[in-house]
Amino acid sequence: MKFWWIQPLARATVAFALPLLVPALITAMIWALPGNPAEIICPPSICTGGEELAARWNLDKGPFEFYTHWVSSAVQLDFGDSWRVLTGKPVIELMLLTIPNTLLLIGLALIPITLGSTLGAFQQPSKRWDPLLVFLNVLPVVVLALLAAAVVEINFAGAEDEGLGYWMRMIAAALTLGIADGALSGAILGNRSMFEQENQQRYVGISVLRGEGNFANTLPNLAGALVGQYRSRIVHLLSGAVIVEVIVRVDGFGALLWRGTLMQDFGVVLAAATVFATLSSGLLLFQAIVEVAQNLHQRRAPKIDLDEVQV
Amino acid sequence: MNRRHVYILMAVFCFVILLVLAWNAPDLPSTIDRSQRSLKPWEHWPLGTDMNGRPLIEYATQGARVIAVPSFVAGALVALFGMIGGLIRCVQAPKLQAVLQFGGEIIGALPRMVVVLVVALLLPMDWRTLMPLAVVWAVLCAPGAIDEAGAVAARLGGTRFVEALKAHGFGAWRIYIHHIVVLNLRPVLVRQGAEAMMTVAFLEVALSYLAVVEDQSSFTHSDNLRSWADLLKEGYLWLALGIDSAHVLFVGLGLLGLVVMTATALTKAAEAR
Numbered sequence: 001m002k003f004w005w006i007q008p009l010a011r012a013t014v015a016f017a018l019p020l021l022v023p024a025l026i027t028a029m030i031w032a033l034p035g036n037p038a039e040i041i042c043p044p045s046i047c048t049g050g051e052e053l054a055a056r057w058n059l060d061k062g063p064f065e066f067y068t069h070w071v072s073s074a075v076q077l078d079f080g081d082s083w084r085v086l087t088g089k090p091v092i093e094l095m096l097l098t099i100p101n102t103l104l105l106i107g108l109a110l111i112p113i114t115l116g117s118t119l120g121a122f123q124q125p126s127k128r129w130d131p132l133l134v135f136l137n138v139l140p141v142v143v144l145a146l147l148a149a150a151v152v153e154i155n156f157a158g159a160e161d162e163g164l165g166y167w168m169r170m171i172a173a174a175l176t177l178g179i180a181d182g183a184l185s186g187a188i189l190g191n192r193s194m195f196e197q198e199n200q201q202r203y204v205g206i207s208v209l210r211g212e213g214n215f216a217n218t219l220p221n222l223a224g225a226l227v228g229q230y231r232s233r234i235v236h237l238l239s240g241a242v243i244v245e246v247i248v249r250v251d252g253f254g255a256l257l258w259r260g261t262l263m264q265d266f267g268v269v270l271a272a273a274t275v276f277a278t279l280s281s282g283l284l285l286f287q288a289i290v291e292v293a294q295n296l297h298q299r300r301a302p303k304i305d306l307d308e309v310q311v
Numbered sequence: 312m313n314r315r316h317v318y319i320l321m322a323v324f325c326f327v328i329l330l331v332l333a334w335n336a337p338d339l340p341s342t343i344d345r346s347q348r349s350l351k352p353w354e355h356w357p358l359g360t361d362m363n364g365r366p367l368i369e370y371a372t373q374g375a376r377v378i379a380v381p382s383f384v385a386g387a388l389v390a391l392f393g394m395i396g397g398l399i400r401c402v403q404a405p406k407l408q409a410v411l412q413f414g415g416e417i418i419g420a421l422p423r424m425v426v427v428l429v430v431a432l433l434l435p436m437d438w439r440t441l442m443p444l445a446v447v448w449a450v451l452c453a454p455g456a457i458d459e460a461g462a463v464a465a466r467l468g469g470t471r472f473v474e475a476l477k478a479h480g481f482g483a484w485r486i487y488i489h490h491i492v493v494l495n496l497r498p499v500l501v502r503q504g505a506e507a508m509m510t511v512a513f514l515e516v517a518l519s520y521l522a523v524v525e526d527q528s529s530f531t532h533s534d535n536l537r538s539w540a541d542l543l544k545e546g547y548l549w550l551a552l553g554i555d556s557a558h559v560l561f562v563g564l565g566l567l568g569l570v571v572m573t574a575t576a577l578t579k580a581a582e583a584r
Contacts, residue, residue: 014416140513150550239424
C-alpha cells in the first residue's frame with residue numbers, strides 16, 4: 001500500500017509511450033520486409049518512377065527519417081497521404097469521414113454494456129439467468145453481425161447514408177458489438193462478482209449497521225477497477241468494430257483500417273493504428289488519474305492513523 | 312463416472328472430431344458440378360452440397376485443417392504464459408514482476424484486431440497462414456492470463472505458500488508444478504487456454520469472412536483451402552435473400568458450435584472441486 005503510486009505511474013508512462021511506440025514498430029517492420037518500402041507502393045515489374053514516389057512519401061532517407069517526419073507531421077494532424085485506398089488523398093480526410101461513425105457506433109454499443117454493468121453492480125439479474133449469460137458469452141461477433149446485416153438488408157436495403165436506414169444500421173451494428181464476444185455478459189457477470197466480493201468486506205457490514213447503503217461505500221473503493229473494466233471493454237469494442245463495420249456496412253474507421261490492410265496501404269494502416277493506440281492511451285491515462293484520485297481519497301478519509309494500527 | 316469425467320470425455324470427443332476432420336481434408340476443393348447444387352444432407356451424405364454442387368464436408372474438413380493446430384497452439388501458449396505469470400508471483404522477483412506489469416500494460420492497451428491486421432499486412436505472402444496470427448493473438452491474450460493466474464497465486468499466499476511447503480520438506484518440482492500449477496492454477500490456465508483456442512477459431516472465421524465478402528485472398532490460409540467462413544457467407548444468402556442455403560448456414564454454425572463445446576467442456580473439466 002505504501003507504493004500505491006507505482007501502478008498509476010506505470011499506466012501513465014505507457015499511455016504517453018504508446019502513440020510513439022506503435023508507429024515506431026510499424027516503421028521498423030516496413031523496413032524489415034524484404035525489398036525496398038517504395039517497391040511496395042510501386043512494384044518495379046508494373047510501374048516506373050519508384051524513386052520519385054519514394055521521395056514524395058519520404059521513404060528514401062531511411063526508417064528514422066521517415067518515422068521522425070511522420071510523427072512530427074502527425075502531431076500537427078497531418079497523417080500523410082493514402083498509398084492505395086484512395087491514392088494521394090490525405091489520410092486525415094478519410095479519417096474525418098469515418099471516425100464520427102465509429103465513435104457513434106462505440107457510444108451506442110456502450111449503452112447495453114453500461115446498463116449491464118449497472119445491473120451487475122446491484123447484483124442483478126439473479127443467478128438463474130446465468131445459463132443465458134453464458135450462452136451470450138460465446139456468441140461470436142461474426143455470427144451476430146451476419147444476423148444484424150441480414151435484418152438491415154431485408155428491411156432497409158439501399159438507404160445507407162441518411163434517415164431511418166442509417167440509424168437502423170447503426171443500432172443493429174451497435175447491438176451486435178455490445179452483445180457479442182461476451183461484451184454484455186462480461187459486463188454483467190464481471191460487475192456482479194466484483195461487487196459481491198466487495199460487499200463481503202467487513203467495512204461494508206459496519207456501514208450497513210450504521211444504516212448506510214452498500215453501494216455508496218463500495219463504489220469509491222472500486223472506482224479504479226470499474227474504470228479499468230470499462231477501459232478494456234472500450235478497447236474490445238474498438239477491436240470488434242473492424243468486423244462489425246465491414247459486415248454490417250458501416251462506413252467507419254475500422255472498415256477503413258480493413259480496406260487499408262487488404263490493399264496494403266501502409267499510409268492508412270500506420271495512421272489508423274496510431275489513432276487507435278492514441279484512443280487507448282487516453283483511456284489508460286484516465287484510468288491512472290482515477291486510480292490516483294481513489295488512493296488520495298482513501299488516504300484522506302480515515303479518521304485513524306493507519307500506521308498505528310497493528311494488523 | 313462423475314461429472315468431471317463426462318466433461319473430459321466430451322472435450323476429448325469434440326477435439327478428436329476436429330482433428331479427424333482436419334486429417335481428412337482434401338488438398339484441393341472438388342470441381343463445380345451444378346447438377347448437384349444445394350443438396351440437403353439426406354440427399355448427399357453427410358452434409359449436403361453448396362450452390363456449386365461441391366460437398367460441404369470439404370468445407371468442414373478444410374476449415375478444420377486451417378484452425379485445428381493454430382488454435383491449439385494459441386491455447387497452449389496462453390496457458391503457458393499464465394503459468395509463468397502465476398509462478399513468478401510465488402518467487403521473490405520484484406523487478407521481473409515490474410517488467411511483466413509494464414509489458415502487460417502495453418500489450419493490454421492495444422486493440423487486438425488492430426494488431427492482428429497490422430501483423431497480417433506485414434506478413435510475407437508465403438507466411439500467410441493462421442499460425443503467426445494465432446501466436447500474436449496468444450501474446451495479446453497473455454496479460455489477462457498472467458494477471459488472473461498471478462491473482463490466484465497471490466491469494467494462495469505467494470512466496471509464503473512456497474516457504475511453508477519447503478518447511479514441510481517438499482522439493483521444488485512438487486511445490487511449483489504439483490501444488491501451485493496442477494492443484495491451484497489449473498482451472499484458470501485451462502479456462503484461459505480454452506478461451507484463446509475458441510477465439511482464434513472465431514478470429515479465423517471473421518478474417519476469412521471479411522476477405523471473402525471483398526473477393527480477396529484470406530490472410531489465414533491459401534486460396535486452395537476453404538474456410539468455415541465460406542459456409543457462413545453462403546448461409547447468409549438464405550438469411551438476407553431467402554436463397555435455399557439454410558442447411559449451409561446450419562453446418563457452419565454447427566462447426567463453430569463444435570469449437571465452443573470443446574472449449575466449454577475443457578473449462579468445466581478443469582474447474583476447481
